[in-house]
Amino acid sequence: MTDRRAVLLCAGRGTRARGITEGQPKCLIQVGGRTLLSRMLSQLIANGVDDVHVVVGYEADQILKEVGDRATLHYYEGFERTNNLWTLAANADLLRGRDCAVLFGDVIVSDQAVADLWSGLRGVNLLVDQTSRLAGTMRVRRAGDGVVEMGNHIAPAESDGNYVGLMTVRAGASDALADAVREEMLAGRGQDAYFTTVIEGISASVPVSFVDVASGSWAEIDDGDDYLLAKQRFE
Numbered sequence: 001m002t003d004r005r006a007v008l009l010c011a012g013r014g015t016r017a018r019g020i021t022e023g024q025p026k027c028l029i030q031v032g033g034r035t036l037l038s039r040m041l042s043q044l045i046a047n048g049v050d051d052v053h054v055v056v057g058y059e060a061d062q063i064l065k066e067v068g069d070r071a072t073l074h075y076y077e078g079f080e081r082t083n084n085l086w087t088l089a090a091n092a093d094l095l096r097g098r099d100c101a102v103l104f105g106d107v108i109v110s111d112q113a114v115a116d117l118w119s120g121l122r123g124v125n126l127l128v129d130q131t132s133r134l135a136g137t138m139r140v141r142r143a144g145d146g147v148v149e150m151g152n153h154i155a156p157a158e159s160d161g162n163y164v165g166l167m168t169v170r171a172g173a174s175d176a177l178a179d180a181v182r183e184e185m186l187a188g189r190g191q192d193a194y195f196t197t198v199i200e201g202i203s204a205s206v207p208v209s210f211v212d213v214a215s216g217s218w219a220e221i222d223d224g225d226d227y228l229l230a231k232q233r234f235e
Helices: 015-021 036-046 060-067 084-089 111-118 173-186 195-202 224-234
Strands: 004-010 051-056 072-075 099-104 107-109 124-129 139-142 148-151 161-169 208-212 218-220
Touching (some): 036 107, 051 060, 107 161, 218 224
Parallel strands (some): 004 051, 004 099, 051 072, 124 208
Antiparallel strands (some): 107 218, 139 148, 139 161
């Protein structure tokens, strides 16, 4: 056993992907005969992560059936009203005192990318495609003082790459992440925000590293075109 923990955020409806989800959560989309969730659980286990938590909301029973005894589920009742900053904030205690991975549930990546995220972990490790500057996606930008900004508001030409939706956080830094998202929620802020918006503030005192992932070894499935791309890359 290790002290590694993973928190997968799988509560949302995924309305943009409605045409391919067919009433399922996005994490249950199948690529290569396996769901995104099942693939990620296997990748985590292969990297010594034996304490996995899945935050659910929409069609939670379907996820429970898929997960079985491979993870612990946490129901977030506010999934209809909020984005994943509040989803994570409601479960922030899962982050405290542990080396943690925090993962979007609609991403598929190579086995090597997951292994690289856990290698040499210090502070916060972000999985980033530094060769890509895709419009309409979450991008990253590092300032000269080391502060890291994340979001789709960053112009592609001004970014340092695309965030792929997976991060690992060293114990201690994980407490800072828990505190930051809880503070936003308790203040009534960030109801429509991604939890990654707090990384900028954390990066002023915690080292944030980019873990490079090859452009052809990941896909985030938001719509039908993304789904076809994932099938091309992973089937």
